[in-house]
Amino acid sequence: MRTPAQNAHLALLLEVASTPKPGNVDRHRDLEDLRFEHFLAGAVGSQHGLELAADGAAIGPAFERAVAGMAKQEGDNTQFGALLLLTPLVRAAVTDLSQPADLSQSTDPSQSAVESVVDETTVADAAAFYRAFEHVDVHVADPPADMAPLDVRRGSDAIPALEKRGLTLVDVMEQSVPGDDVAREWVTGFERSFTAAERLASADGPLPDRAAAVFLSLLAERPDTLVATKHGEGVAREVTDRASELAAQDALSTDRDAVEVFADDLVNRGINPGTTADITAAALFIALESELVSV
Protein backbone atom coordinates (compact mmCIF):
# COMPACT_ATOMS: atom_id res chain seq x y z
CA MET A 1 0.00 0.00 0.00
CA ARG A 2 1.24 3.42 -0.90
CA THR A 3 0.63 6.20 1.63
CA PRO A 4 -1.56 9.17 0.60
CA ALA A 5 1.59 11.31 0.21
CA GLN A 6 3.09 8.65 -2.07
CA ASN A 7 -0.09 8.44 -4.13
CA ALA A 8 -0.03 12.23 -4.53
CA HIS A 9 3.58 12.02 -5.66
CA LEU A 10 2.72 9.24 -8.10
CA ALA A 11 -0.25 11.27 -9.40
CA LEU A 12 2.13 14.09 -10.30
CA LEU A 13 4.39 11.65 -12.16
CA LEU A 14 1.54 9.93 -13.98
CA GLU A 15 0.07 13.28 -15.00
CA VAL A 16 3.23 14.38 -16.79
CA ALA A 17 3.79 10.88 -18.24
CA SER A 18 0.33 10.82 -19.86
CA THR A 19 0.31 11.61 -23.57
CA PRO A 20 -0.96 13.27 -25.69
CA LYS A 21 -1.91 16.10 -23.32
CA PRO A 22 -2.31 18.90 -25.83
CA GLY A 23 -0.13 21.93 -25.11
CA ASN A 24 1.53 20.53 -22.00
CA VAL A 25 4.79 18.77 -21.25
CA ASP A 26 4.05 15.08 -21.53
CA ARG A 27 5.88 11.81 -22.14
CA HIS A 28 6.46 12.82 -25.75
CA ARG A 29 6.79 16.60 -25.57
CA ASP A 30 8.96 19.22 -23.91
CA LEU A 31 8.43 22.95 -23.99
CA GLU A 32 11.39 25.20 -24.75
CA ASP A 33 12.54 25.86 -21.19
CA LEU A 34 10.32 23.43 -19.34
CA ARG A 35 11.19 19.81 -19.81
CA PHE A 36 9.96 16.44 -18.65
CA GLU A 37 12.81 16.04 -16.15
CA HIS A 38 11.83 19.29 -14.45
CA PHE A 39 8.46 17.74 -13.64
CA LEU A 40 10.14 14.58 -12.31
CA ALA A 41 12.37 16.67 -10.05
CA GLY A 42 9.41 18.88 -9.07
CA ALA A 43 7.43 15.83 -7.96
CA VAL A 44 10.36 14.50 -5.93
CA GLY A 45 10.90 17.90 -4.35
CA SER A 46 7.27 18.28 -3.31
CA GLN A 47 7.33 15.07 -1.31
CA HIS A 48 8.15 16.46 2.14
CA GLY A 49 5.38 19.05 1.93
CA LEU A 50 2.86 16.39 0.95
CA GLU A 51 4.05 14.29 3.90
CA LEU A 52 3.50 17.26 6.19
CA ALA A 53 -0.09 17.47 4.96
CA ALA A 54 -0.54 13.77 5.66
CA ASP A 55 1.00 14.12 9.12
CA GLY A 56 -1.43 16.78 10.23
CA ALA A 57 0.45 20.05 9.62
CA ALA A 58 -1.68 23.06 8.72
CA ILE A 59 -2.63 23.15 5.03
CA GLY A 60 -0.98 26.49 4.23
CA PRO A 61 2.49 25.66 5.61
CA ALA A 62 2.35 22.14 4.11
CA PHE A 63 1.52 23.66 0.73
CA GLU A 64 4.28 26.26 1.07
CA ARG A 65 6.79 23.52 1.88
CA ALA A 66 5.62 21.43 -1.09
CA VAL A 67 6.00 24.44 -3.41
CA ALA A 68 9.44 25.35 -2.00
CA GLY A 69 10.63 21.79 -2.64
CA MET A 70 8.96 21.59 -6.06
CA ALA A 71 10.66 24.81 -7.14
CA LYS A 72 14.17 23.42 -6.55
CA GLN A 73 14.65 22.49 -10.18
CA GLU A 74 15.66 24.51 -13.18
CA GLY A 75 12.28 24.71 -14.93
CA ASP A 76 10.77 27.02 -12.26
CA ASN A 77 7.03 26.42 -11.85
CA THR A 78 5.99 22.89 -12.73
CA GLN A 79 3.23 21.87 -10.32
CA PHE A 80 2.03 24.84 -8.24
CA GLY A 81 -1.65 24.43 -9.13
CA ALA A 82 -1.55 20.65 -8.81
CA LEU A 83 -0.08 20.94 -5.32
CA LEU A 84 -2.78 23.45 -4.35
CA LEU A 85 -5.30 20.71 -5.13
CA LEU A 86 -3.30 17.77 -3.78
CA THR A 87 -2.43 19.26 -0.38
CA PRO A 88 -6.03 19.37 0.95
CA LEU A 89 -6.85 16.09 -0.84
CA VAL A 90 -3.99 14.31 0.92
CA ARG A 91 -5.20 15.67 4.24
CA ALA A 92 -8.75 14.55 3.43
CA ALA A 93 -7.43 11.05 2.77
CA VAL A 94 -5.99 10.73 6.26
CA THR A 95 -8.76 12.46 8.14
CA ASP A 96 -11.39 10.25 9.63
CA LEU A 97 -14.14 12.79 10.08
CA SER A 98 -15.81 10.89 12.86
CA GLN A 99 -12.58 11.16 14.83
CA PRO A 100 -10.96 14.41 13.72
CA ALA A 101 -7.92 13.93 15.95
CA ASP A 102 -7.02 10.57 14.44
CA LEU A 103 -4.77 10.97 11.44
CA SER A 104 -3.59 7.36 11.50
CA GLN A 105 -6.55 5.98 9.59
CA SER A 106 -6.40 6.34 5.83
CA THR A 107 -9.80 6.82 4.24
CA ASP A 108 -10.99 7.42 0.71
CA PRO A 109 -10.80 11.15 0.07
CA SER A 110 -14.48 12.11 -0.11
CA GLN A 111 -15.88 15.41 -1.28
CA SER A 112 -17.27 16.11 2.18
CA ALA A 113 -13.90 15.40 3.80
CA VAL A 114 -12.03 17.77 1.54
CA GLU A 115 -14.75 20.41 1.97
CA SER A 116 -14.19 20.21 5.72
CA VAL A 117 -10.44 20.50 5.24
CA VAL A 118 -10.71 23.67 3.17
CA ASP A 119 -13.45 25.16 5.39
CA GLU A 120 -11.12 24.84 8.38
CA THR A 121 -8.29 26.81 6.79
CA THR A 122 -7.19 29.95 8.64
CA VAL A 123 -5.66 33.37 8.01
CA ALA A 124 -2.29 31.79 8.83
CA ASP A 125 -2.88 29.27 6.03
CA ALA A 126 -3.61 32.17 3.68
CA ALA A 127 -0.37 33.88 4.77
CA ALA A 128 1.60 30.70 3.99
CA PHE A 129 -0.10 30.54 0.59
CA TYR A 130 1.12 34.07 -0.14
CA ARG A 131 4.63 33.16 0.99
CA ALA A 132 4.57 30.24 -1.45
CA PHE A 133 4.57 32.73 -4.34
CA GLU A 134 8.04 33.85 -3.29
CA HIS A 135 9.48 30.47 -4.23
CA VAL A 136 8.33 30.43 -7.82
CA ASP A 137 6.95 32.45 -10.73
CA VAL A 138 3.27 31.72 -11.15
CA HIS A 139 1.30 33.21 -14.01
CA VAL A 140 -1.78 34.94 -12.61
CA ALA A 141 -4.19 37.59 -13.82
CA ASP A 142 -4.22 41.16 -12.51
CA PRO A 143 -6.65 41.39 -9.59
CA PRO A 144 -9.53 43.91 -9.55
CA ALA A 145 -8.55 47.32 -8.11
CA ASP A 146 -9.99 46.70 -4.64
CA MET A 147 -7.96 43.50 -4.42
CA ALA A 148 -4.64 45.06 -5.51
CA PRO A 149 -3.24 45.00 -1.95
CA LEU A 150 -3.90 41.26 -2.03
CA ASP A 151 -2.23 40.55 -5.38
CA VAL A 152 -0.56 37.20 -4.81
CA ARG A 153 2.49 38.43 -6.70
CA ARG A 154 3.22 40.68 -3.70
CA GLY A 155 4.08 37.53 -1.75
CA SER A 156 4.49 38.09 1.99
CA ASP A 157 4.17 41.88 1.49
CA ALA A 158 0.46 41.23 1.13
CA ILE A 159 0.14 39.48 4.49
CA PRO A 160 -0.69 42.60 6.56
CA ALA A 161 -3.59 43.41 4.19
CA LEU A 162 -4.69 39.79 4.42
CA GLU A 163 -4.66 39.83 8.18
CA LYS A 164 -6.44 43.18 8.32
CA ARG A 165 -9.30 41.77 6.25
CA GLY A 166 -9.23 38.49 8.20
CA LEU A 167 -9.22 36.36 5.07
CA THR A 168 -8.67 32.63 5.44
CA LEU A 169 -7.20 30.52 2.64
CA VAL A 170 -10.61 29.39 1.45
CA ASP A 171 -11.71 33.06 1.46
CA VAL A 172 -8.75 33.88 -0.79
CA MET A 173 -9.80 31.07 -3.11
CA GLU A 174 -13.36 32.42 -3.24
CA GLN A 175 -11.98 35.79 -4.32
CA SER A 176 -10.08 34.09 -7.16
CA VAL A 177 -13.22 32.63 -8.76
CA PRO A 178 -14.02 33.19 -11.59
CA GLY A 179 -10.80 33.24 -13.56
CA ASP A 180 -8.99 30.46 -11.74
CA ASP A 181 -10.38 26.96 -12.01
CA VAL A 182 -7.97 25.60 -9.39
CA ALA A 183 -9.51 28.01 -6.88
CA ARG A 184 -12.93 26.98 -8.20
CA GLU A 185 -12.23 23.40 -7.11
CA TRP A 186 -11.66 24.65 -3.57
CA VAL A 187 -15.12 26.26 -3.44
CA THR A 188 -17.07 23.55 -5.25
CA GLY A 189 -15.99 20.52 -3.20
CA PHE A 190 -13.44 19.56 -5.86
CA GLU A 191 -16.35 18.71 -8.13
CA ARG A 192 -14.45 18.35 -11.40
CA SER A 193 -11.59 16.45 -9.77
CA PHE A 194 -13.96 13.84 -8.34
CA THR A 195 -15.94 13.56 -11.57
CA ALA A 196 -12.70 13.13 -13.51
CA ALA A 197 -11.60 10.39 -11.08
CA GLU A 198 -14.77 8.49 -11.93
CA ARG A 199 -13.97 8.92 -15.61
CA LEU A 200 -10.49 7.50 -15.02
CA ALA A 201 -12.11 4.48 -13.40
CA SER A 202 -14.50 3.83 -16.27
CA ALA A 203 -11.97 4.38 -19.07
CA ASP A 204 -10.00 1.51 -20.63
CA GLY A 205 -6.32 0.78 -20.98
CA PRO A 206 -3.16 1.67 -19.09
CA LEU A 207 -3.60 4.50 -16.61
CA PRO A 208 -1.58 7.11 -18.56
CA ASP A 209 -3.83 6.52 -21.59
CA ARG A 210 -6.89 6.97 -19.42
CA ALA A 211 -5.42 10.16 -17.99
CA ALA A 212 -4.87 11.54 -21.50
CA ALA A 213 -8.52 10.85 -22.34
CA VAL A 214 -9.71 12.48 -19.13
CA PHE A 215 -7.47 15.50 -19.74
CA LEU A 216 -9.11 15.94 -23.17
CA SER A 217 -12.59 15.61 -21.65
CA LEU A 218 -11.78 18.26 -19.04
CA LEU A 219 -10.34 20.58 -21.66
CA ALA A 220 -13.50 20.06 -23.73
CA GLU A 221 -15.87 21.02 -20.95
CA ARG A 222 -14.47 24.36 -19.75
CA PRO A 223 -11.95 26.83 -21.19
CA ASP A 224 -8.62 26.45 -19.39
CA THR A 225 -8.15 29.41 -17.04
CA LEU A 226 -4.36 29.52 -17.40
CA VAL A 227 -4.77 29.76 -21.19
CA ALA A 228 -7.37 32.50 -20.72
CA THR A 229 -5.05 34.46 -18.41
CA LYS A 230 -2.08 34.21 -20.75
CA HIS A 231 -3.71 34.35 -24.17
CA GLY A 232 -7.22 35.72 -23.63
CA GLU A 233 -10.70 34.26 -23.45
CA GLY A 234 -10.95 33.88 -27.21
CA VAL A 235 -7.96 31.58 -27.46
CA ALA A 236 -9.11 29.57 -24.44
CA ARG A 237 -12.52 29.17 -26.04
CA GLU A 238 -10.99 28.10 -29.37
CA VAL A 239 -8.88 25.46 -27.60
CA THR A 240 -11.91 24.13 -25.77
CA ASP A 241 -13.98 24.01 -28.94
CA ARG A 242 -11.30 21.99 -30.68
CA ALA A 243 -10.90 19.66 -27.68
CA SER A 244 -14.66 19.28 -27.63
CA GLU A 245 -14.78 18.15 -31.27
CA LEU A 246 -12.00 15.64 -30.67
CA ALA A 247 -13.57 14.32 -27.48
CA ALA A 248 -16.97 13.99 -29.18
CA GLN A 249 -15.53 11.70 -31.82
CA ASP A 250 -13.46 9.81 -29.21
CA ALA A 251 -10.47 10.80 -31.27
CA LEU A 252 -7.93 9.19 -28.94
CA SER A 253 -9.35 5.85 -30.10
CA THR A 254 -10.61 6.70 -33.56
CA ASP A 255 -8.16 9.30 -34.86
CA ARG A 256 -5.21 9.60 -32.54
CA ASP A 257 -3.20 11.48 -35.14
CA ALA A 258 -5.70 14.34 -34.97
CA VAL A 259 -5.05 14.69 -31.24
CA GLU A 260 -1.30 14.55 -31.80
CA VAL A 261 -1.58 17.34 -34.40
CA PHE A 262 -3.64 19.39 -31.94
CA ALA A 263 -1.01 18.76 -29.25
CA ASP A 264 1.87 19.83 -31.48
CA ASP A 265 -0.05 22.90 -32.62
CA LEU A 266 -0.65 24.10 -29.07
CA VAL A 267 2.98 23.46 -28.10
CA ASN A 268 4.15 25.42 -31.15
CA ARG A 269 1.87 28.32 -30.23
CA GLY A 270 3.01 28.26 -26.59
CA ILE A 271 -0.49 27.53 -25.36
CA ASN A 272 -0.39 25.23 -22.35
CA PRO A 273 -3.62 24.35 -20.56
CA GLY A 274 -1.99 24.01 -17.18
CA THR A 275 -5.14 24.28 -15.08
CA THR A 276 -6.58 21.28 -16.88
CA ALA A 277 -3.39 19.36 -16.13
CA ASP A 278 -3.67 20.31 -12.44
CA ILE A 279 -7.18 18.90 -12.25
CA THR A 280 -6.02 15.76 -14.05
CA ALA A 281 -3.37 15.26 -11.35
CA ALA A 282 -5.99 15.72 -8.63
CA ALA A 283 -8.23 13.18 -10.34
CA LEU A 284 -5.34 10.69 -10.57
CA PHE A 285 -4.74 11.07 -6.85
CA ILE A 286 -8.40 10.53 -5.95
CA ALA A 287 -8.64 7.50 -8.23
CA LEU A 288 -5.40 5.92 -6.90
CA GLU A 289 -6.22 6.62 -3.28
CA SER A 290 -9.76 5.27 -3.60
CA GLU A 291 -8.43 2.25 -5.49
CA LEU A 292 -10.62 3.04 -8.48
CA VAL A 293 -7.51 2.47 -10.62
CA SER A 294 -4.17 0.75 -10.13
CA VAL A 295 -0.64 0.75 -11.55
Added chain:
Amino acid sequence: MRTPAQNAHLALLLEVASTPKPGNVDRHRDLEDLRFEHFLAGAVGSQHGLELAADGAAIGPAFERAVAGMAKQEGDNTQFGALLLLTPLVRAAVTDLSQPADLSQSTDPSQSAVESVVDETTVADAAAFYRAFEHVDVHVADPPADMAPLDVRRGSDAIPALEKRGLTLVDVMEQSVPGDDVAREWVTGFERSFTAAERLASADGPLPDRAAAVFLSLLAERPDTLVATKHGEGVAREVTDRASELAAQDALSTDRDAVEVFADDLVNRGINPGTTADITAAALFIALESELVSV
Protein backbone atom coordinates in the same frame (compact mmCIF):
# COMPACT_ATOMS: atom_id res chain seq x y z
CA MET B 1 18.73 20.78 -1.63
CA ARG B 2 17.40 17.31 -2.18
CA THR B 3 18.27 14.70 0.45
CA PRO B 4 20.34 11.66 -0.61
CA ALA B 5 17.17 9.53 -0.54
CA GLN B 6 15.44 12.04 -2.82
CA ASN B 7 18.37 12.10 -5.21
CA ALA B 8 18.29 8.30 -5.36
CA HIS B 9 14.59 8.47 -6.11
CA LEU B 10 15.17 11.09 -8.81
CA ALA B 11 18.00 8.97 -10.28
CA LEU B 12 15.53 6.10 -10.76
CA LEU B 13 13.09 8.43 -12.51
CA LEU B 14 15.73 10.03 -14.74
CA GLU B 15 17.11 6.62 -15.69
CA VAL B 16 13.78 5.43 -17.06
CA ALA B 17 13.05 8.81 -18.67
CA SER B 18 16.32 8.76 -20.64
CA THR B 19 15.98 7.76 -24.28
CA PRO B 20 17.01 5.94 -26.41
CA LYS B 21 18.20 3.29 -23.96
CA PRO B 22 18.36 0.31 -26.34
CA GLY B 23 16.29 -2.66 -25.19
CA ASN B 24 14.94 -1.04 -22.05
CA VAL B 25 11.79 0.76 -21.07
CA ASP B 26 12.48 4.44 -21.65
CA ARG B 27 10.59 7.65 -22.27
CA HIS B 28 9.61 6.42 -25.74
CA ARG B 29 9.32 2.66 -25.29
CA ASP B 30 7.35 0.17 -23.25
CA LEU B 31 7.88 -3.58 -23.14
CA GLU B 32 4.87 -5.84 -23.46
CA ASP B 33 4.10 -6.27 -19.75
CA LEU B 34 6.49 -3.76 -18.31
CA ARG B 35 5.56 -0.16 -18.90
CA PHE B 36 6.89 3.27 -18.09
CA GLU B 37 4.33 3.83 -15.34
CA HIS B 38 5.49 0.68 -13.54
CA PHE B 39 8.92 2.27 -13.18
CA LEU B 40 7.38 5.51 -11.89
CA ALA B 41 5.41 3.56 -9.28
CA GLY B 42 8.46 1.41 -8.48
CA ALA B 43 10.53 4.52 -7.78
CA VAL B 44 7.82 5.99 -5.54
CA GLY B 45 7.47 2.67 -3.70
CA SER B 46 11.19 2.36 -3.02
CA GLN B 47 11.32 5.71 -1.23
CA HIS B 48 10.87 4.53 2.37
CA GLY B 49 13.62 1.90 2.04
CA LEU B 50 15.99 4.50 0.63
CA GLU B 51 15.12 6.78 3.55
CA LEU B 52 15.92 3.95 5.97
CA ALA B 53 19.37 3.65 4.39
CA ALA B 54 19.89 7.39 4.81
CA ASP B 55 18.70 7.27 8.41
CA GLY B 56 21.27 4.65 9.41
CA ALA B 57 19.32 1.37 9.22
CA ALA B 58 21.34 -1.71 8.27
CA ILE B 59 21.89 -2.02 4.52
CA GLY B 60 20.18 -5.40 4.11
CA PRO B 61 16.88 -4.47 5.78
CA ALA B 62 16.86 -1.05 4.07
CA PHE B 63 17.33 -2.78 0.71
CA GLU B 64 14.62 -5.34 1.50
CA ARG B 65 12.22 -2.53 2.40
CA ALA B 66 13.05 -0.65 -0.80
CA VAL B 67 12.43 -3.78 -2.88
CA ALA B 68 9.18 -4.59 -1.07
CA GLY B 69 7.92 -1.07 -1.80
CA MET B 70 9.23 -1.10 -5.36
CA ALA B 71 7.43 -4.37 -6.07
CA LYS B 72 4.01 -2.94 -5.21
CA GLN B 73 3.14 -2.22 -8.82
CA GLU B 74 1.84 -4.42 -11.57
CA GLY B 75 5.01 -4.77 -13.65
CA ASP B 76 6.79 -6.90 -11.01
CA ASN B 77 10.55 -6.27 -11.02
CA THR B 78 11.47 -2.82 -12.23
CA GLN B 79 14.46 -1.65 -10.18
CA PHE B 80 15.89 -4.50 -8.04
CA GLY B 81 19.45 -4.16 -9.34
CA ALA B 82 19.39 -0.38 -9.27
CA LEU B 83 18.29 -0.44 -5.62
CA LEU B 84 21.08 -2.89 -4.77
CA LEU B 85 23.50 -0.21 -5.98
CA LEU B 86 21.64 2.80 -4.61
CA THR B 87 21.14 1.54 -1.06
CA PRO B 88 24.86 1.50 -0.11
CA LEU B 89 25.49 4.64 -2.17
CA VAL B 90 22.80 6.54 -0.24
CA ARG B 91 24.36 5.41 3.01
CA ALA B 92 27.81 6.45 1.77
CA ALA B 93 26.40 9.91 1.02
CA VAL B 94 25.32 10.44 4.63
CA THR B 95 28.30 8.81 6.30
CA ASP B 96 31.06 11.12 7.38
CA LEU B 97 33.88 8.61 7.67
CA SER B 98 35.84 10.69 10.15
CA GLN B 99 32.85 10.53 12.48
CA PRO B 100 31.09 7.23 11.77
CA ALA B 101 28.32 7.89 14.25
CA ASP B 102 27.29 11.16 12.63
CA LEU B 103 24.67 10.60 9.94
CA SER B 104 23.56 14.22 9.95
CA GLN B 105 26.25 15.45 7.59
CA SER B 106 25.69 14.84 3.91
CA THR B 107 28.93 14.24 1.98
CA ASP B 108 29.75 13.40 -1.59
CA PRO B 109 29.50 9.63 -1.98
CA SER B 110 33.16 8.65 -2.49
CA GLN B 111 34.42 5.27 -3.59
CA SER B 112 36.15 4.77 -0.26
CA ALA B 113 32.98 5.60 1.66
CA VAL B 114 30.87 3.09 -0.25
CA GLU B 115 33.62 0.48 0.06
CA SER B 116 33.45 0.91 3.82
CA VAL B 117 29.68 0.61 3.76
CA VAL B 118 29.73 -2.68 1.86
CA ASP B 119 32.68 -4.05 3.88
CA GLU B 120 30.70 -3.54 7.06
CA THR B 121 27.72 -5.59 5.89
CA THR B 122 26.82 -8.61 8.04
CA VAL B 123 25.25 -12.05 7.79
CA ALA B 124 21.99 -10.41 8.85
CA ASP B 125 22.26 -8.07 5.86
CA ALA B 126 22.75 -11.10 3.64
CA ALA B 127 19.66 -12.73 5.16
CA ALA B 128 17.60 -9.60 4.39
CA PHE B 129 18.95 -9.66 0.83
CA TYR B 130 17.66 -13.21 0.43
CA ARG B 131 14.27 -12.23 1.86
CA ALA B 132 14.08 -9.46 -0.74
CA PHE B 133 13.78 -12.12 -3.45
CA GLU B 134 10.44 -13.16 -1.97
CA HIS B 135 8.91 -9.82 -2.96
CA VAL B 136 9.67 -10.02 -6.65
CA ASP B 137 10.77 -12.24 -9.57
CA VAL B 138 14.39 -11.55 -10.41
CA HIS B 139 16.04 -13.22 -13.35
CA VAL B 140 19.26 -14.87 -12.18
CA ALA B 141 21.54 -17.61 -13.46
CA ASP B 142 21.71 -21.09 -11.95
CA PRO B 143 24.43 -21.13 -9.27
CA PRO B 144 27.31 -23.66 -9.37
CA ALA B 145 26.52 -27.00 -7.63
CA ASP B 146 28.27 -26.13 -4.37
CA MET B 147 26.27 -22.91 -4.17
CA ALA B 148 22.85 -24.53 -4.82
CA PRO B 149 21.82 -24.24 -1.12
CA LEU B 150 22.46 -20.51 -1.50
CA ASP B 151 20.46 -20.03 -4.70
CA VAL B 152 18.85 -16.62 -4.18
CA ARG B 153 15.62 -17.97 -5.65
CA ARG B 154 15.20 -20.02 -2.46
CA GLY B 155 14.56 -16.74 -0.63
CA SER B 156 14.54 -17.09 3.15
CA ASP B 157 14.81 -20.90 2.85
CA ALA B 158 18.48 -20.29 2.08
CA ILE B 159 19.12 -18.33 5.27
CA PRO B 160 20.19 -21.32 7.45
CA ALA B 161 22.82 -22.30 4.85
CA LEU B 162 23.92 -18.68 4.71
CA GLU B 163 24.29 -18.48 8.47
CA LYS B 164 26.09 -21.83 8.63
CA ARG B 165 28.70 -20.56 6.20
CA GLY B 166 28.84 -17.16 7.92
CA LEU B 167 28.48 -15.23 4.69
CA THR B 168 27.97 -11.46 4.87
CA LEU B 169 26.22 -9.53 2.13
CA VAL B 170 29.49 -8.50 0.51
CA ASP B 171 30.58 -12.17 0.64
CA VAL B 172 27.41 -13.11 -1.24
CA MET B 173 28.21 -10.44 -3.83
CA GLU B 174 31.74 -11.82 -4.25
CA GLN B 175 30.25 -15.24 -4.96
CA SER B 176 28.07 -13.70 -7.68
CA VAL B 177 31.01 -12.36 -9.69
CA PRO B 178 31.54 -13.12 -12.55
CA GLY B 179 28.13 -13.28 -14.12
CA ASP B 180 26.51 -10.37 -12.34
CA ASP B 181 27.86 -6.89 -12.96
CA VAL B 182 25.73 -5.38 -10.20
CA ALA B 183 27.52 -7.64 -7.71
CA ARG B 184 30.79 -6.71 -9.43
CA GLU B 185 30.19 -3.06 -8.50
CA TRP B 186 30.00 -4.09 -4.85
CA VAL B 187 33.46 -5.69 -4.97
CA THR B 188 35.21 -3.10 -7.15
CA GLY B 189 34.33 0.03 -5.20
CA PHE B 190 31.51 0.86 -7.64
CA GLU B 191 34.16 1.56 -10.23
CA ARG B 192 31.95 1.71 -13.32
CA SER B 193 29.26 3.72 -11.50
CA PHE B 194 31.75 6.41 -10.49
CA THR B 195 33.38 6.48 -13.93
CA ALA B 196 29.96 6.80 -15.54
CA ALA B 197 29.12 9.68 -13.18
CA GLU B 198 32.19 11.53 -14.48
CA ARG B 199 31.00 10.87 -18.02
CA LEU B 200 27.59 12.34 -17.15
CA ALA B 201 29.38 15.45 -15.90
CA SER B 202 31.46 15.90 -19.04
CA ALA B 203 28.64 15.19 -21.53
CA ASP B 204 26.53 17.96 -23.04
CA GLY B 205 22.83 18.70 -23.07
CA PRO B 206 19.87 17.95 -20.81
CA LEU B 207 20.56 15.27 -18.21
CA PRO B 208 18.36 12.56 -19.78
CA ASP B 209 20.28 12.95 -23.06
CA ARG B 210 23.55 12.61 -21.20
CA ALA B 211 22.26 9.51 -19.42
CA ALA B 212 21.34 7.91 -22.76
CA ALA B 213 24.88 8.55 -24.01
CA VAL B 214 26.40 7.10 -20.84
CA PHE B 215 24.12 4.06 -21.05
CA LEU B 216 25.39 3.42 -24.58
CA SER B 217 29.02 3.82 -23.46
CA LEU B 218 28.50 1.34 -20.61
CA LEU B 219 26.80 -1.13 -22.93
CA ALA B 220 29.72 -0.76 -25.34
CA GLU B 221 32.37 -1.56 -22.76
CA ARG B 222 31.09 -4.80 -21.21
CA PRO B 223 28.45 -7.34 -22.23
CA ASP B 224 25.33 -6.85 -20.13
CA THR B 225 25.11 -9.65 -17.57
CA LEU B 226 21.31 -9.76 -17.53
CA VAL B 227 21.32 -10.24 -21.30
CA ALA B 228 23.99 -12.97 -20.94
CA THR B 229 21.90 -14.76 -18.30
CA LYS B 230 18.70 -14.64 -20.32
CA HIS B 231 19.97 -15.01 -23.88
CA GLY B 232 23.53 -16.36 -23.63
CA GLU B 233 27.02 -14.89 -23.88
CA GLY B 234 26.87 -14.76 -27.68
CA VAL B 235 23.87 -12.46 -27.75
CA ALA B 236 25.32 -10.29 -25.00
CA ARG B 237 28.55 -9.98 -26.97
CA GLU B 238 26.67 -9.12 -30.18
CA VAL B 239 24.74 -6.37 -28.37
CA THR B 240 27.94 -4.94 -26.94
CA ASP B 241 29.68 -5.01 -30.32
CA ARG B 242 26.81 -3.10 -31.88
CA ALA B 243 26.73 -0.60 -29.02
CA SER B 244 30.47 -0.23 -29.38
CA GLU B 245 30.22 0.65 -33.09
CA LEU B 246 27.51 3.21 -32.36
CA ALA B 247 29.40 4.72 -29.43
CA ALA B 248 32.61 4.92 -31.48
CA GLN B 249 30.88 7.05 -34.11
CA ASP B 250 29.10 9.12 -31.41
CA ALA B 251 25.91 8.02 -33.09
CA LEU B 252 23.62 9.78 -30.62
CA SER B 253 24.92 13.04 -32.12
CA THR B 254 25.81 11.97 -35.65
CA ASP B 255 23.24 9.29 -36.54
CA ARG B 256 20.56 9.15 -33.89
CA ASP B 257 18.28 7.12 -36.16
CA ALA B 258 20.79 4.27 -36.05
CA VAL B 259 20.53 4.17 -32.25
CA GLU B 260 16.74 4.30 -32.45
CA VAL B 261 16.75 1.35 -34.89
CA PHE B 262 19.06 -0.56 -32.53
CA ALA B 263 16.73 0.24 -29.62
CA ASP B 264 13.64 -0.95 -31.47
CA ASP B 265 15.43 -4.10 -32.61
CA LEU B 266 16.39 -5.07 -29.06
CA VAL B 267 12.88 -4.37 -27.77
CA ASN B 268 11.41 -6.50 -30.54
CA ARG B 269 13.76 -9.36 -29.69
CA GLY B 270 13.02 -9.08 -25.96
CA ILE B 271 16.63 -8.26 -25.16
CA ASN B 272 16.83 -5.78 -22.28
CA PRO B 273 20.23 -4.80 -20.91
CA GLY B 274 18.94 -4.28 -17.39
CA THR B 275 22.30 -4.40 -15.63
CA THR B 276 23.55 -1.52 -17.75
CA ALA B 277 20.44 0.46 -16.79
CA ASP B 278 21.11 -0.28 -13.10
CA ILE B 279 24.62 1.15 -13.36
CA THR B 280 23.26 4.17 -15.22
CA ALA B 281 20.90 4.84 -12.30
CA ALA B 282 23.80 4.53 -9.83
CA ALA B 283 25.85 6.97 -11.93
CA LEU B 284 22.95 9.44 -12.02
CA PHE B 285 22.73 9.30 -8.23
CA ILE B 286 26.46 9.89 -7.75
CA ALA B 287 26.44 12.76 -10.23
CA LEU B 288 23.38 14.42 -8.67
CA GLU B 289 24.57 13.94 -5.12
CA SER B 290 28.06 15.27 -5.89
CA GLU B 291 26.52 18.18 -7.81
CA LEU B 292 28.39 17.18 -10.96
CA VAL B 293 25.07 17.63 -12.79
CA SER B 294 21.81 19.41 -12.06
CA VAL B 295 18.16 19.32 -13.11
